[in-house]
Amino acid sequence: MDIVFRDVEHRYQVNTPFEKRALYDIHVDIRSGSYVAVIGHTGSGKSTFLQHLNGLLQPTKGTVHLGDYTITAGKKEKQLKPLRKKVGIVFQFPEHQLFEETVEKDICFGPMNFGMKEEDAKARVREWLTLVGLSEDVRHKSPFALSGGQMRRVAIAGVLAMEPEVLVLDEPTAGLDPRGRKEMMEMFASLQQQKRMTIVLVTHSMEEAARYADEIIIMHQGTIVRRGTPEQIFRHVDDLLHLGLDVPETILFQRAIEQKFGVQFDAPCLTMEDIVQSLQMLFARVKRT
Numbered sequence: 001m002d003i004v005f006r007d008v009e010h011r012y013q014v015n016t017p018f019e020k021r022a023l024y025d026i027h028v029d030i031r032s033g034s035y036v037a038v039i040g041h042t043g044s045g046k047s048t049f050l051q052h053l054n055g056l057l058q059p060t061k062g063t064v065h066l067g068d069y070t071i072t073a074g075k076k077e078k079q080l081k082p083l084r085k086k087v088g089i090v091f092q093f094p095e096h097q098l099f100e101e102t103v104e105k106d107i108c109f110g111p112m113n114f115g116m117k118e119e120d121a122k123a124r125v126r127e128w129l130t131l132v133g134l135s136e137d138v139r140h141k142s143p144f145a146l147s148g149g150q151m152r153r154v155a156i157a158g159v160l161a162m163e164p165e166v167l168v169l170d171e172p173t174a175g176l177d178p179r180g181r182k183e184m185m186e187m188f189a190s191l192q193q194q195k196r197m198t199i200v201l202v203t204h205s206m207e208e209a210a211r212y213a214d215e216i217i218i219m220h221q222g223t224i225v226r227r228g229t230p231e232q233i234f235r236h237v238d239d240l241l242h243l244g245l246d247v248p249e250t251i252l253f254q255r256a257i258e259q260k261f262g263v264q265f266d267a268p269c270l271t272m273e274d275i276v277q278s279l280q281m282l283f284a285r286v287k288r289t
């Protein structure tokens with residue numbers, strides 16, 4: 001499902017003293033199957049943008065095309081339920097939305113709400129648990145008896161159970177320890193590969209954006225100010241620092257080496273592996289001379 005935003009604006013609380021323009025001039029194309037990271041300061045409009053991806057919010061100006069759906073400002077869209085199945089949103093701290101007595105019931109809630117028979121849903125719980133790296137031991141437990149990381153996985157399993165084509169993630173690793181973060185990010189990457197899902201991820205971690213995304217969108221004060229591959233985005237370190245954004249540690253390390261030794265690496269080092277490779281090439285060059 002391709003996603004296209006044309007001249008989208010969103011205002012909250014229109015015609016009240018609290019009216020707030022949270023998004024404007026949004027033009028963006030997200031190709032089916034791509035992995036897009038959205039970064040930007042707090043209040044820059046990231047969550048507002050995400051909620052337009054399944055019609056939870058509608059534009060106050062412009063048009064959002066989501067596959068066959070067109071959502072236009074001022075037009076009431078009635079049939080949004082099927083769209084909500086195609087685009088699954090995992091909000092920040094999704095574990096706060098768990099509510100059933102057992103993990104099984106919680107995961108089955110979504111698919112049953114969309115018409116799957118109870119026994120069919122139950123028959124697939126194991127598969128959904130496996131997708132998020134949980135064992136069947138948790139199946140009959142209360143979701144509230146699990147660790148924070150496990151609860152979050154259950155909540156994500158509930159979204160995946162609806163078999164969305166697009167998975168939208170609002171800071172899914174917030175508050176997890178480094179190992180938990182890495183496991184969760186690897187899980188999304190493998191889902192994208194296995195299921196050919198489109199992933200749109202909001203993150204505050206430049207490392208996550210650099211390592212996993214095909215494309216990065218930078219938002220600033222309600223609009224998109226930069227867009228490109230991680231290489232394109234992280235080539236312009238000063239630009240990012242100017243926007244008040246962080247830069248991956250690996251890029252800062254690369255800069256320090258380049259300055260110290262008066263050399264220039266061929267491309268931005270987005271991961272530790274990139275650093276190791278660039279250093280190997282540098283040493284090989286030094287040896288030859």
Ligand SMILES: Nc1ncnc2c1ncn2[C@@H]1O[C@H](COP(=O)(O)OP(=O)(O)OP(=O)(O)O)[C@@H](O)[C@H]1O
Pocket residue numbers: 012013020021022040041042043044045046047048049
């Ligand atoms: N329900 C609302 N009513 C009025 N203003 C809102 C509402 N929700 C968000 N805003 C405002 O819209 C702007 C964008 O908010 P949004 O939540 O999209 O930012 P964000 O980039 O997701 O921030 P964060 O990184 O803190 O999650 C902010 O100025 C915010 O105060």
Ligand SMILES: [Mg+2]
Pocket residue numbers: 046047048170
């Ligand atoms: Mg937000």
